[in-house]
Amino acid sequence: MPSAPKWVFDVFDHLLSAKSSSIEVSRIEYLSNTIKRIQFKGNLKKLNFGIGSFIDFRVSDTDSRRYTISSVDTAGGTLELIAHLHGEAPGSCFMDQLRISDKVNINPPRPYKYYDQTVERYVIFGDETSLGLACSFLPSLERNNHRFQFYLELAEENKDMASLLQLKNCTVFEKNGSFRNEKWIEELPVVQLPEWQQANFVLTGNVRSVQTFRRVLKTRSKGKIVSHGYWLEGKKGL
Numbered sequence: 001m002p003s004a005p006k007w008v009f010d011v012f013d014h015l016l017s018a019k020s021s022s023i024e025v026s027r028i029e030y031l032s033n034t035i036k037r038i039q040f041k042g043n044l045k046k047l048n049f050g051i052g053s054f055i056d057f058r059v060s061d062t063d064s065r066r067y068t069i070s071s072v073d074t075a076g077g078t079l080e081l082i083a084h085l086h087g088e089a090p091g092s093c094f095m096d097q098l099r100i101s102d103k104v105n106i107n108p109p110r111p112y113k114y115y116d117q118t119v120e121r122y123v124i125f126g127d128e129t130s131l132g133l134a135c136s137f138l139p140s141l142e143r144n145n146h147r148f149q150f151y152l153e154l155a156e157e158n159k160d161m162a163s164l165l166q167l168k169n170c171t172v173f174e175k176n177g178s179f180r181n182e183k184w185i186e187e188l189p190v191v192q193l194p195e196w197q198q199a200n201f202v203l204t205g206n207v208r209s210v211q212t213f214r215r216v217l218k219t220r221s222k223g224k225i226v227s228h229g230y231w232l233e234g235k236k237g238l
């Protein structure tokens with residue numbers, strides 16, 4: 001429910017108040033003009049976190065938006081997210097205006113089943129909105145010796161994100177519509193090379209890119225495809 005009358009969100013907040021926690025902004029880093037990494041501190045001991053868990057933030061009286069937890073230290077009481085500041089919209093403005101010591105109430109993180117330890121190979125595709133997911137995946141991919149590739153479509157100003165976030169095995173593509181072209185996607189090494197045929201594909205980010213990539217993989221790949229569009233032109237929240 002990305003948007004609703006204020007009273008609806010007020011009722012929800014009231015009903016969930018026993019489960020909600022207050023967290024405080026403890027560190028802020030602008031990785032580029034449009035990418036902001038935000039660390040929060042608080043008591044996280046009762047909360048469960050998994051790869052790709054996300055939080056619905058109430059970003060205005062009438063709007064709620066989803067952001068992925070990019071890393072968490074439950075014992076130390078900190079969690080981080082990576083927000084794409086894409087312009088004048090409630091989620092983007094809310095994340096942009098957060099300052100050190102601001103307090104935010106959150107409901108428990110929501111899980112999404114992206115990760116299966118038994119799978120040998122992973123291809124993780126997305127855009128700026130998927131950077132948090134990529135960071136949440138990386139430690140398990142390394143620890144459990146998976147073969148993996150990150151494929152990211154990023155605006156020119158964000159092309160250094162892979163190195164800034166220390167994302168290994170990462171190919172950065174210009175955000176120029178290529179991932180809306182089935183013929184172009186068919187030529188990608190992870191689609192062409194036999195060793196990636198059985199890989200699991202995790203597709204997030206722009207809905208149209210995700211849908212096009214998924215259509216190609218449906219005919220070419222034997223692995224599992226997990227797709228979760230994170231945003232769509234002209235649509236508020238997802």
Ligand SMILES: Cc1cc2nc3c(=O)[nH]c(=O)nc-3n(C[C@H](O)[C@H](O)[C@H](O)COP(=O)(O)OP(=O)(O)OC[C@H]3O[C@@H](n4cnc5c(N)ncnc54)[C@H](O)[C@@H]3O)c2cc1C
Nearest residue numbers: 067068084086089090091092129132231233234235236237
């Ligand atoms: C499970 C899940 C996890 C997510 N995790 C993250 C995360 O970790 N970090 C993150 O930044 N985002 C994340 N998103 C995406 C984020 O929730 C959306 O981008 C959301 O639309 C932002 O809300 P908004 O109020 O800024 O824009 P909205 O009011 O929702 O959208 C207004 C318009 O802005 C445009 N728009 C929306 N998002 C973008 C964008 N990213 N780039 C360009 N144009 C856009 C669209 O045209 C839209 O019509 C996640 C989404 C989901 C579903």
